[in-house]
Amino acid sequence: MTEDDVRAHLDALAKPRRSLGRLEDIAVSLALTQQRLDPRTRPRRIVLFAGDHGCVADGVSAWPSAVTGMMVATILAGRATSSALAAAHGCDLRLVDVGVASARPVAPPPFFRDARVADGTVSLAHDAAMTAAQFDAAWRVGVEEAQAAVADGAALLIAGEMGIGNTTPAAALTTLLTGLSPVEAVGAGAGADAAIVVTKACVVTAAVARATPLLGHDDRAAIASVAGYEIAAMAGFFAEGAARGATLLLDGYVATAAALVAAHLAPGSERAMIAGHLSVEPGHGAALAQLGLTPMLDWGMRLGEGSGALVALPLVDAAAALLADVARLDAIGAERAD
Numbered sequence: 001m002t003e004d005d006v007r008a009h010l011d012a013l014a015k016p017r018r019s020l021g022r023l024e025d026i027a028v029s030l031a032l033t034q035q036r037l038d039p040r041t042r043p044r045r046i047v048l049f050a051g052d053h054g055c056v057a058d059g060v061s062a063w064p065s066a067v068t069g070m071m072v073a074t075i076l077a078g079r080a081t082s083s084a085l086a087a088a089h090g091c092d093l094r095l096v097d098v099g100v101a102s103a104r105p106v107a108p109p110p111f112f113r114d115a116r117v118a119d120g121t122v123s124l125a126h127d128a129a130m131t132a133a134q135f136d137a138a139w140r141v142g143v144e145e146a147q148a149a150v151a152d153g154a155a156l157l158i159a160g161e162m163g164i165g166n167t168t169p170a171a172a173l174t175t176l177l178t179g180l181s182p183v184e185a186v187g188a189g190a191g192a193d194a195a196i197v198v199t200k201a202c203v204v205t206a207a208v209a210r211a212t213p214l215l216g217h218d219d220r221a222a223i224a225s226v227a228g229y230e231i232a233a234m235a236g237f238f239a240e241g242a243a244r245g246a247t248l249l250l251d252g253y254v255a256t257a258a259a260l261v262a263a264h265l266a267p268g269s270e271r272a273m274i275a276g277h278l279s280v281e282p283g284h285g286a287a288l289a290q291l292g293l294t295p296m297l298d299w300g301m302r303l304g305e306g307s308g309a310l311v312a313l314p315l316v317d318a319a320a321a322l323l324a325d326v327a328r329l330d331a332i333g334a335e336r337a338d
């Protein structure tokens, strides 16, 4: 099925041609991701992957790593932004620890999975963040989560993340895979001041300088050296979700860095993706452009946790309803005049 097929279907409905503007573009994307004119957005699932980052000790974030564990506890208590938005929009939520450094939660609810590969990454400021084997282990966790979601009937998947410091590996991956410079790829993340942003740019420059020579002959090792566990898991989740015919609704800069990894290691995965929003992070637009995606919303958001995708979700539902429920113009007895 091509874009022309979906446009022809939309143009046959009881409305002037293209009268729903961007909503019709989303309907086209949705139909193409599932290769059907009646794509589904329900059931849907968000999987939040959590991990910590050794580079926080090098001063790349305004926040200490302990906040990752605190937010894991908050998500488990159903009180995070992602909890509220997922509940508001009827989205099933899971939380997976792939690399948190804090103590494990006591008596967690069934929507939590302990799949910790390590207690946080090694700082990419000094060395490889993880080995290729550790990258594969985290990727595999994401693959299993996508398989489980699809087996449970999910047609639309969101990956979200929680990891203090993760906009630094996201910037390094964006630099490595798009050719953006480190200075263009770094931003304020969760609230870094100008001095922290300079530190981030230096850390990303050093990490990418170590990773670049590996690219081309050992891509997994290159990517692993600047990745995070939650990013590796999201990449596996995207690659497997795409392979199984699900629609992938992308969140912000960190999720998109994982999408770049999926598109690099599992080419074609990007055809399953719709971009929920444009993050405030300055490198996000270039990362989305590399994937051939146009973001739905530009609302000044920069939270992560899947929040941008969850906010865009009702608009994706609207696009699906358009395809499924609107009568054809010929069925109401009218002739097209435009």
Ligand SMILES: O=C(O)c1ccc[n+]([C@@H]2O[C@H](COP(=O)([O-])O)[C@@H](O)[C@H]2O)c1
Residues within 6 Å of the ligand: 060, 061, 062, 063, 161, 162, 163, 164, 165, 166, 167, 168, 188, 189, 190, 191, 192, 251, 252, 253, 254, 255, 279, 280, 281, 301, 302, 303, 304, 305
């Ligand atoms: O994905 C984004 O667009 C995004 C932009 C800014 C911040 N974040 C979130 O903030 C945390 C990372 O910020 P930082 O400054 O500690 O690297 C992490 O938990 C992300 O979920 C996420």
Ligand SMILES: Cc1cc2nc[nH]c2cc1C
Residues within 6 Å of the ligand: 063, 067, 071, 161, 162, 163, 190, 303, 304, 305
């Ligand atoms: C409080 C807080 C909540 C978050 N959720 C996702 N990233 C986050 C970063 C911080 C700092």
